[in-house]
Amino acid sequence: MKPSIRIQTEDFDLGAEYQLLRQLDAASGAIVTFTGLVRDLEKDSSINSLTLQHYPGMTESLLQEIVDQAAARWDLIGLTVIHRVGKLLPSDQIVFVGVASQHRADAFEAAQSVMDYLKTKATFWKKVDQDGQQHWVESKDSDRAASQRWTTDD
Amino acid sequence: MIKLLFFGRLGDFAEGVAPNIEARADLTPAKIRDQLAADHPALCAELSQPQVLISLNQMIVGWEQPVFDGAELAFLPPVTGG
Numbered sequence: 001m002k003p004s005i006r007i008q009t010e011d012f013d014l015g016a017e018y019q020l021l022r023q024l025d026a027a028s029g030a031i032v033t034f035t036g037l038v039r040d041l042e043k044d045s046s047i048n049s050l051t052l053q054h055y056p057g058m059t060e061s062l063l064q065e066i067v068d069q070a071a072a073r074w075d076l077i078g079l080t081v082i083h084r085v086g087k088l089l090p091s092d093q094i095v096f097v098g099v100a101s102q103h104r105a106d107a108f109e110a111a112q113s114v115m116d117y118l119k120t121k122a123t124f125w126k127k128v129d130q131d132g133q134q135h136w137v138e139s140k141d142s143d144r145a146a147s148q149r150w151t152t153d154d
Numbered sequence: 155m156i157k158l159l160f161f162g163r164l165g166d167f168a169e170g171v172a173p174n175i176e177a178r179a180d181l182t183p184a185k186i187r188d189q190l191a192a193d194h195p196a197l198c199a200e201l202s203q204p205q206v207l208i209s210l211n212q213m214i215v216g217w218e219q220p221v222f223d224g225a226e227l228a229f230l231p232p233v234t235g236g
Contacts, residue, residue, distance in 0.1 A: 055212075
């Protein structure tokens with residue numbers, strides 16, 4: 001399995017990432033990609049921008065753990081995780097997860113599991129600017145519930 | 155010296171906190187938090203919230219973990235990435 005984990009300020013190219021996964025191995029029968037975007041609303045109010053902070057070093061280690069868990073559970077050929085940091089604007093791309101596998105079920109489930117764990121484990125924090133007022137985004141119970149479903153299935 | 159890091163909203167409460175503290179015997183994250191209470195009561199209250207996690211040299215640990223000289227201790231509020 002070929003993992004690729006990147007934390008970066010610059011944007012990413014969905015097509016280029018898809019092609020990298022596609023070229024890994026001709027045994028691939030499925031590629032699932034997920035792209036997360038910056039919403040223009042936070043708690044029903046429009047936002048001007050979003051700033052992402054992370055814990056350098058620790059974030060990469062935690063993402064590696066999440067990727068390793070997925071690779072141990074599903075039959076994967078490639079798994080790419082990209083997360084942007086710094087200042088972003090509404091509609092900007094923020095996160096990418098791409099999974100190549102022989103079969104679609106593994107690719108779908110692995111992609112969803114990686115995103116669910118990323119949202120509850122990886123050390124990123126969002127701050128929004130709403131009309132010049134800055135505040136930190138609160139974590140959501142629904143995200144915690146989403147990640148727990150991958151542990152209760154076993 | 156022990157390096158202290160405060161992420162997310164905790165960083166706002168930690169303004170003015172020295173980035174390093176002197177190491178001494180029997181130090182734990184709980185003792186460091188309590189030590190901050192005198193000068194930074196609002197920060198200490200935030201750190202006492204049950205959702206706050208701590209990491210020592212980038213590994214999640216408990217509040218009673220021994221903290222040695224040269225360590226990096228980080229206080230982590232619930233994460234909100236993705």
